[in-house]
Amino acid sequence: MVSSYPLPDGFSDFDVFSLGSCLLVEGLLGFFLNAVTVAAFLKIRELRTPSNFLVLSLALADMGISTNATIAAFSSFLRYWPYGSDGCQTHGFQGFVTALASIHFIAAIAWDRYHQYCTRTKLQWSSAITLAIFIWLFTAFWSAMPLIGWGEYDYEPLRTCCTLDYSKGDSNYTSYLIPMAIFNMAIQTFVVMSSYQSIGQKFKKTGNPRFNTSTPLKTFLFCWGPYGVLAFYAAVENANLVSPKIRMLAPILAKTSPTFNVFVYALGNENYRGGIWQFLTGEKTEVPQIENKFK
Template identity: 75%
Template sequence: MPLIGWGEYDYEPLRTCCTLDLSKGDRNYVTYLIPMAICNMGIQVLIVFFSYQSIEKKFKKTGQQRFNCSTPIKTLLFCWSPYGILAFYAAMKNVNDLSPRLRMIAPLVAKTSPTFNVFVYALGNENYRGGIWQMFTGQRIKPPAIEDKFK
């Protein structure tokens, strides 16, 4: 939307990427922030939450509850909440009062999100976990015996 004059981008404190210009706390920034936060954070959290809730229900019906469905939503919130908090702080107060070192923590934590996702999904899946173990140790892990509850 900055192309049509709604919101602005600037370099982040590390000067490696562009991000929202948090130094502008004017009405234009605030009216851009609210819809962006709803679309980028709120809708994403709701989709992940309801998707994993339905997956968890399906696993409970089959009796194969092996994956903690709350872990992906926790990692999403852990990685992206600092960015959202910083953006809302910038809407309320002058973000330039915060040190640049403190302001660069939010983008750094957000950039770790793909790395956390790799660990959550790879180590949360028994097939991947067994393959990783075999790759590093050369030993095979026997798959756990699944009881058939429908007999």
């Protein structure tokens, strides 16, 4: 039965169904893969190291993004947002805080890997836990600002999910966007880029590459770059002149991040991959000696 709710401007029935299907696949797949990552950490004692705790924290943030995507998918199939204005604000806050936290934890893992491979410095539990708490509090602060008037949460072009409203592009939006982006995107991008460049140079010297050092930055920019470009474009031009379908590509790509992150940071980690295999099959695999074992 066809819904009586009108289609969002610029979208056909097929568009809404297709985007909703993409969100549903992203949400369910990302949630499942990250749930396995979390469960493996909790179940396999050998995985409980400070470095892997950062991977766990990333997985928890990504489960939040996946939950946000699943809610948006459900609304897309309804062709309207059924949770009202307060629900939109909650959805926007939840999606924003988990997205920012995910970006921060990606940078934290890059920083930790730099010290592992380049300075041979071990991450301590106290540092890992303190860093995780700081990231959640810091991102909660920036995500709460639109709730009290600095920035604003509103509907995406599909009008079945909510995020930071870039459609107005006014001084309130710009004054929030610039410092938020510097402290939650630009610095993290620099950390990821510089860390893996240094690791790559180290691998070249030793002739023993442990992983592809270009992959983390490429996947990071693929997932979050379009959203960043759109956000800054809206600060200087009228974003509403851009096709709604093109504008929806940014959140669709961003919500692929939880799935990519599992392959890059959990399955792409030889130690963590072995732990996940042991969790799923009960079979231990030969993995490198784990440092900083949880006692």
